Amino acid sequence: MGMTMTQKILAKHAGLDSVSAGELIEADLDLVLGNDITSPVAIHQMKKLKNQEVFDKDKIALVMDHFVPNKDIKSAEHVKEVREFACEKCISNYYDVGEMGIEHALLPEKGLVVAGDAVIGADSHTCTYGALGAFSTGVGSTDMAAGMATGKAWFKVPSAIKFILAGKPAPFISGKDVILHIIGMIGVDGALYQSMEFTGDGVAALSMDDRFTIANMAIEAGGKNGIFPVDDRTLEYIKEHSDRKPVIYDADPDAEYTKEYTIDLSKLRPTVSFPHLPENTRTVDEACDVEIDQVVIGSCTNGRLSDLRIAAEILKGRKVKKGLRVIVIPATQKVYLDAMEAGYIRTFIEAGAVVSTPTCGPCLGGYMGILASGERCVSTTNRNFIGRMGATDSEIYLTSPAVAAASAITGHITDPATIA
Numbered sequence: 001m002g003m004t005m006t007q008k009i010l011a012k013h014a015g016l017d018s019v020s021a022g023e024l025i026e027a028d029l030d031l032v033l034g035n036d037i038t039s040p041v042a043i044h045q046m047k048k049l050k051n052q053e054v055f056d057k058d059k060i061a062l063v064m065d066h067f068v069p070n071k072d073i074k075s076a077e078h079v080k081e082v083r084e085f086a087c088e089k090c091i092s093n094y095y096d097v098g099e100m101g102i103e104h105a106l107l108p109e110k111g112l113v114v115a116g117d118a119v120i121g122a123d124s125h126t127c128t129y130g131a132l133g134a135f136s137t138g139v140g141s142t143d144m145a146a147g148m149a150t151g152k153a154w155f156k157v158p159s160a161i162k163f164i165l166a167g168k169p170a171p172f173i174s175g176k177d178v179i180l181h182i183i184g185m186i187g188v189d190g191a192l193y194q195s196m197e198f199t200g201d202g203v204a205a206l207s208m209d210d211r212f213t214i215a216n217m218a219i220e221a222g223g224k225n226g227i228f229p230v231d232d233r234t235l236e237y238i239k240e241h242s243d244r245k246p247v248i249y250d251a252d253p254d255a256e257y258t259k260e261y262t263i264d265l266s267k268l269r270p271t272v273s274f275p276h277l278p279e280n281t282r283t284v285d286e287a288c289d290v291e292i293d294q295v296v297i298g299s300c301t302n303g304r305l306s307d308l309r310i311a312a313e314i315l316k317g318r319k320v321k322k323g324l325r326v327i328v329i330p331a332t333q334k335v336y337l338d339a340m341e342a343g344y345i346r347t348f349i350e351a352g353a354v355v356s357t358p359t360c361g362p363c364l365g366g367y368m369g370i371l372a373s374g375e376r377c378v379s380t381t382n383r384n385f386i387g388r389m390g391a392t393d394s395e396i397y398l399t400s401p402a403v404a405a406a407s408a409i410t411g412h413i414t415d416p417a418t419i420a
Contacts (some may be wrong), residue, residue: 002252005227006162006195007299009135013118018273021256022157029059030134031112032147033121035103036064036075039082041141042122046149054089060095061112062086063103066360068096070369101342101358104128109332114238115230116247120144120153125300125382127218130227131211133234133248137225156222160195161186162257165202167266172311172416175210175401176302178270179217182263182283192222194258197251201227202265202353208237209306216301219383221276271311273398276386286405288412292397294377295320296389296406297361298329298356302380302401305335305342311346311405314416320352321411325370329356351370351403353408365389371396378407 003011003018005226011019013027034042039062042180046052050096054060062082079096086094093112100106104125107113115133119126123143137350139153147153154368163182172282183190196218198211206214211228218226228234230248238246248395297303297311308330320326328348330336336358348355363381371377376397379389397413406416 002257003252004197004251004255006135006160006197006225007157009116010155011116018158023157024154024184025157026152026154026364027118028092029120029147029151030117030127031061031119032144033063033103033107033119033126034059034144035066035123036068036079037066037083037124038141038144042077042145042148042284043081043085044074045142047144048151048326051149054091054148057090058092060091060148062091062097063106064097064100065358066101066364067366068359069357072312073264077112077204089330096401099333101335102300102303103153105304106330108132108212109241109334110241111244111332114242115234115242116249120147120420123338124219126214127223127225130218131208132238133228133230133246135225135227138219145397158193158195159190159258160197160255162260163196163198163199163263164260164262165198166200166262167202167264169207170266172270172402173265173268174286174400175206175213177268177271178210178263178265179214180273180278180281180398181268182219183221183269183278185223185261186224188220188277188279189222191218193224196221196223196226198226203228204231205265208233209304212303212304216314217278221380224372260342270400270403272413273384275384275395275397278382278384278398284413284415287397288415290376290397290409290413291322292378292407292413293375294325294327294369294371295404296327296329296362296369296377296379296381297401297404298327298331298382299360300331301382303329303331303335305338307380308335308339308344309342311401312347314402314405314419315351315353315408316347318351318409322409324408324411326353326358327362328353328359329361332358335402335413361371362389371413377403378413380404
């Protein structure tokens, strides 16, 4: 029996000719990632080891992004601990204020991940890098500690689901709509501990940012990872951002999948995830009566330049509805600078929005956009659990940047095609 893309990557990193679903393996790692919340726990675990040295100072990335710039004393102490550890161990890829960005946008931008890599990160949305044809998955802080010390991790080889993407998306349909549609279709546990493998001629119609968004939210369907085939667009992105040589793996023709789904991209409508689970999806046509108090455009899911571009195009020459709070968060410093040079930042401010330094901030209820009791927020983030962004009786509606920007103008969930 043949292997999937993920299985081939894992076999190579385990030094095996082949692997099969359910097999336990130990694999070499190309990168170990941590942030300001998860790294301190991993550092504490490392201090319990006899050998407290890192396996490779160039293959560890520590990104301060969740509560940075620090929101309080506790977050400042956490970052201080990680900063001192990075200095002591001479970690090459340490990113703090002025250099940092939201980790899952920053690492591809910095060229730290390429096709064929095996990556773990102490953050559940580490699965983002599957857009580059890499195997990447989130782990706990203890596994991160072991990875930093040994450069290895244990995995149970996942089975896989094939998603065949066909056709081309209509205007205002983005990767966010694709993945919300899929999660609504299979549920938040529909791909539990499975690889979500995206293929089909529709992949060519998706930008790299679309693919990052889709892979990013594989975890919201329970997926172990999401992964895309490597095509010319992938290779062009890698060449632009990294000096490392990609390694390309293709699924075998006889690879085994537990299920196969076909999604016609041309038939998708802008999709909204209602509270309090990402699977609770409806089309924008079923959501237009929902009035809102806040809009957040940003996060590791939708804070890249193309996300800000579509939002700015919709908001240009218009005003945010009176009484509505709109918060725009570029995912990295480079995205911020590029958006500034393109005029998007001016557009947001003139429209009545505020623009933040890169941070995860409101996505996890950290800061920069906490919701009060009973408030509703349209957000381009990835989770809408109870209390995720503030008060336990507040509500989060997950959408694309286009829907978020259109909703910012009207004060209720809005189809961007109606005001473009």
